[in-house]
Amino acid sequence: MESSSNPYQAPSNGPSPSGSPTPLSTKQVLFGFTGRISRRTFWTGSLAIGLGFIVFAGILSAATGGSIDPETGNPTGMSSVAALIIGLLYIPMTWISLALQIKRWHDRGKPGWWCLINFIPIIGGLWSFIEVGCLRGTVGPNEYGEDPI
Template sequence: MKNILFSFEGRINRKQFWLGALFMIVQVLIVFALLSMTFDVESESPSTLGLVILFMYSILSFWQSLALYVKRFHDRNKNGWWVLIGLIPFIGAFWLLIECGLLPGTEGDNQFGTIPN
């Protein structure tokens, strides 16, 4: 999982992409459990520790999702910069879902590496 979520090199197939996404969902549940333990009931706001946890997780989550999408675009024989298409309102999110989550990768080796297992 370390190679899938932290490296921008190589390719991943749809199965690895969805497993990485599932792993990230589990991380979200753990982070929210930690945040609920640090919530200040008196002021009805997150504590300083909770905000630090949230900030650190936001950076980690951004890096991991970027790595997943870049390697998935590599599997589709496209440059990782295609991930920026997600910035287009409405259409971008659907494009990323279809391109990275539903369409198969390039058959055989391509310029970004060998076919993933």
């Protein structure tokens, strides 16, 4: 029995046969650069990734002999292996942060290239925070997909 769908075509985030948008999987939300996500999904993903990284780095640092200097509050004594592992974790963390932010720009009806505004000192970060983190996305479908309920 033949299927009418093309097995080589990427799955779309368009409406399902029932008429409601198909939600993105966790993998698509964290690692893909297409589609749209809501503010709630953006903040949940950002906080989960950030807090998870901080907790993991703290545990790893403490397990390898690191401590906090009581006078300055700065970490001291982290092993080079722990520093290397933490440094390597920045790569997927940066990827996930970009994926989340680009999908929020898409929800606002703008291309993902708008995430480059973060490189403008002070104003860029503030603009991005307001647009991506605070303002509601476009209502209804736009060129990047259906409204992410």
